[in-house]
Structure formats: C-alpha cells, structure tokens
Amino acid sequence: MSDIDLFTDEALRNPYPLYDELRHIGPVVHMPQHGVYAIPQYEPVREASLNWEVFTSTRGVTLNDGFNKATEGVLICSDPPDHRTMRKVFERPLLPAALKSIEPALKDEAAKVVQRLVEQGRFDAATELAQHLPLTIVSKLVGLGDRGREQMLDWAAASFDASGPINKRTTAALPKAQELIGFGLNEARPGTIDRDGWAAALFTAAERGELPAEKCPFMVLDYTAPSLDTTILATGSIIWLFAQHPDQWDLVREKPSLIRHAINEGLRLESPIQRFTRLTTREHELGGVVIPAGARVMLLYGSANRDERKYPAANTFDVNRKPSDHVAFGTGEHACVGMNLARLEIRLLLEELVPRVERFELVSAERRVNNMLCGFDKVEVRAVPAAGA
Numbered sequence: 001m002s003d004i005d006l007f008t009d010e011a012l013r014n015p016y017p018l019y020d021e022l023r024h025i026g027p028v029v030h031m032p033q034h035g036v037y038a039i040p041q042y043e044p045v046r047e048a049s050l051n052w053e054v055f056t057s058t059r060g061v062t063l064n065d066g067f068n069k070a071t072e073g074v075l076i077c078s079d080p081p082d083h084r085t086m087r088k089v090f091e092r093p094l095l096p097a098a099l100k101s102i103e104p105a106l107k108d109e110a111a112k113v114v115q116r117l118v119e120q121g122r123f124d125a126a127t128e129l130a131q132h133l134p135l136t137i138v139s140k141l142v143g144l145g146d147r148g149r150e151q152m153l154d155w156a157a158a159s160f161d162a163s164g165p166i167n168k169r170t171t172a173a174l175p176k177a178q179e180l181i182g183f184g185l186n187e188a189r190p191g192t193i194d195r196d197g198w199a200a201a202l203f204t205a206a207e208r209g210e211l212p213a214e215k216c217p218f219m220v221l222d223y224t225a226p227s228l229d230t231t232i233l234a235t236g237s238i239i240w241l242f243a244q245h246p247d248q249w250d251l252v253r254e255k256p257s258l259i260r261h262a263i264n265e266g267l268r269l270e271s272p273i274q275r276f277t278r279l280t281t282r283e284h285e286l287g288g289v290v291i292p293a294g295a296r297v298m299l300l301y302g303s304a305n306r307d308e309r310k311y312p313a314a315n316t317f318d319v320n321r322k323p324s325d326h327v328a329f330g331t332g333e334h335a336c337v338g339m340n341l342a343r344l345e346i347r348l349l350l351e352e353l354v355p356r357v358e359r360f361e362l363v364s365a366e367r368r369v370n371n372m373l374c375g376f377d378k379v380e381v382r383a384v385p386a387a388g389a
C-alpha cells in the first residue's frame with residue numbers, strides 16, 4: 001500500500017523517482033487515495049495487459065468513472081469479440097501496406113519541414129518539428145474537416161487530462177473533453193466529413209454490415225484523440241534526449257540503421273502515455289498479490305519501461321539497447337493500433353535530420369503537465385548544421 005500522490009504537478013513533470021519507490025514496494029500497490037491498484041513493474045504490466053478476461057476494458061480505461069461512461073463506445077473500451085470486429089475495420093488504413101502508400105507524401109513533407117528548420121537554425125522541436133506531420137498530413141487523411149483539425153490538439157490534451165482521478169486538473173478539462181465527444185456524436189458525420197477519409201470509411205463499413213453503426217461516431221475519435229499528442233510528444237522527447245546525449249546522436253549519425261532502435265529507446269524512457277486502467281472481473285492473483293474483484297487497476301507503462309528487472313541501467317538513454325519489447329504502446333489485445341504510423345512519422349523526421357544536423361544544443365525545455373501524458377510543451381534547440389549540409 002502507498003499514499004504516494006502521482007498527480008501533483010511535480011509528480012506529473014517527473015514521476016520517475018516515485019515509480020522507483022512503487023516498483024520497490026511490490027508488483028501490485030494499493031493506492032487508496034487514487035482508488036486504484038497500481039502495477040509498476042514490467043512483467044505484471046504485460047501479464048495484466050494480456051489477460052483481458054480478468055482485466056476488462058469494457059468499464060473504461062481511465063481513472064475517471066464519469067469519463068469512462070461517456071467514452072463507452074470507443075475501441076479502447078471494448079473486449080473481444082466486439083473489439084475484434086471494430087479493430088478489423090479500424091486498422092485498415094494503418095496496416096503496413098496502406099502506410100507504404102502514404103509514405104512518399106509523408107517523406108516529402110518531412111524533408112521540407114526539416115530543411116526549413118535547419119536553415120532557421122533555432123526552433124522548437126515540440127511544436128515546429130513534431131506537430132507538422134500529424135497535423136498536416138495525418139489529420140487530412142482522417143478527414144474531419146477544418147473544425148476537427150483546428151480543435152483537435154486542445155480537445156485531445158483535455159481528454160487525456162479528463163482521464164485522471166477526480167482532481168482540479170481533471171475537472172477543469174472536462175468541458176473541453178465533452179466538446180470532443182459532442183463533435184464526434186453530432187458533427188463528424190457523413191456529409192460534413194471528407195468522403196475519401198479514414199473516418200468516412202468507417203461509416204461505409206457500417207453500411208456494409210461490417211460494424212455496428214452506433215460505434216462509428218466514437219471510432220472516428222479513435223483516429224484523432226490518441227494519435228496526435230502521443231506522436232508529437234514522442235518526437236519532442238526524442239530530440240530532447242539527443243540534445244542531452246550528443247554521444248548517442250553521434251552513434252546514430254555513424255550508423256543510421258540505429259534510428260529504429262533509438263525511437264524505441266526514446267519511447268521506453270519517455271513514454272508519452274504513462275498509464276491506462278482496467279477493471280478486474282473477478283478476484284485475481286498477480287505477482288503473488290491478490291487483487292479483489294471489481295478493482296480499478298492502473299497499468300504504469302512509464303514505470304514498467306524503467307524496471308531494472310527488465311532493462312539494466314534502465315534510466316540510461318542507450319540507442320544500442322534495442323528495447324522493441326517496451327510497453328509504451330501497451331501490449332496484448334489493445335496494443336496500439338497506430339504504432340506503425342507513429343514510428344513512421346518519427347523515423348522520417350529523424351532520417352532527414354541525421355545527415356543535416358551535427359548536434360542539437362538545448363536552449364530551453366518545458367515539460368507538459370497532464371494527468372496521463374508525458375513529454376514536453378517546448379524543446380527549443382539550436383541545430384548545428386552538419387558539414388556540407
């Protein structure tokens with residue numbers, strides 16, 4: 001049991017020392033003040049994620065019961081067999097073959113934005129660099145029109161904040177999070193959304209009987225709310241890590257095949273989504289600890305990814321580590337359906353930066369304070385151009 005508060009501003013900016021304490025306490029830590037059983041170690045997080053029969057998502061994946069009720073229709077809040085029916089349709093534009101077809105457009109845009117920023121010399125990696133691909137190309141492909149695009153970043157951040165336990169931050173975010181749900185239910189409909197977009201394809205699939213029609217308005221939001229901030233925060237954090245560790249940037253420049261591993265290592269160390277929850281359907285023993293039936297269980301991805309039992313020198317950024325089994329994308333039934341897209345967007349930016357930038361010098365950085373997310377609102381860097389770039 002622990003009375004550690006993971007939701008103070010200070011803890012949200014730097015949860016890692018608290019995670020060390022929680023992992024030390026045990027595989028399951030009852031946190032009565034948050035009304036949850038936290039799972040801070042790597043293996044138990046994997047075990048619970050893989051066992052949807054006991055750790056159900058149908059009662060929501062946040063710490064806020066009201067928000068869990070309001071988001072009942074989204075993909076992440078379902079279990080098999082419904083989940084598999086929905087995911088089969090949802091994942092179509094995110095499968096490797098589909099991503100191949102959009103890669104040239106993303107690559108072109110990545111080249112343009114990197115060239116411009118490197119010429120500019122000093123830029124904010126958290127906004128100017130990280131937001132470009134998700135906000136220009138990906139939002140257009142989803143096809144929710146201008147209002148959807150303009151509001152989505154605000155709405156998405158609010159819905160992650162509204163996913164916290166009932167505190168000031170959660171309550172303040174609720175009106176915006178409800179706007180997002182209202183947009184999905186009332187506005188993002190055939191007639192107003194782009195006919196050829198990913199969102200419209202859901203409604204077409206429902207007409208063909210592949211999907212219950214009432215799921216579509218919620219699933220539209222699944223393409224946007226969890227896809228923007230996450231990828232954007234990951235990109236900013238990775239540049240921040242390279243600015244802190246120029247020796248690791250040198251390694252990647254010497255051997256660009258390390259880019260893929262560096263992305264996983266960045267996601268492991270600075271996991272953009274720190275936690276989701278489940279509800280136990282029955283009493284269950286995890287890591288030798290009995291969790292009662294009907295308990296809210298918090299999977300601490302950000303802590304699991306720094307578990308020394310799994311990753312020696314876990315707090316060290318090491319691009320040679322190759323931690324492809326990290327849980328920053330979750331694992332099991334609900335493993336992130338957009339992970340290949342996110343990795344593609346980040347890889348294309350890094351592939352353009354590697355030949356052009358010799359070093360990132362950190363000018364200033366500001367951490368995001370959010371109930372579920374981790375990363376930076378600002379990562380201002382000076383990019384020292386590579387010779388001949």
Ligand code: HEM
Pocket residue numbers: 049061075076077087094222223224226227228230231234271272273276301327328329330331333334335336337338339341342
């Ligand atoms: C670096 C970027 C990303 C991170 C760190 C991330 C993280 C996660 C995590 C941890 C989960 C697992 C939740 C669970 O087990 O309950 C998840 C699921 C999900 N993600 Fe991502 N995500 C990212 C990018 C994306 C993108 C680009 C999209 C959409 C295009 C997306 C859409 C989703 C959806 C819809 C789910 C639910 C999947 C399901 O329930 O089957 N994510 N993500």
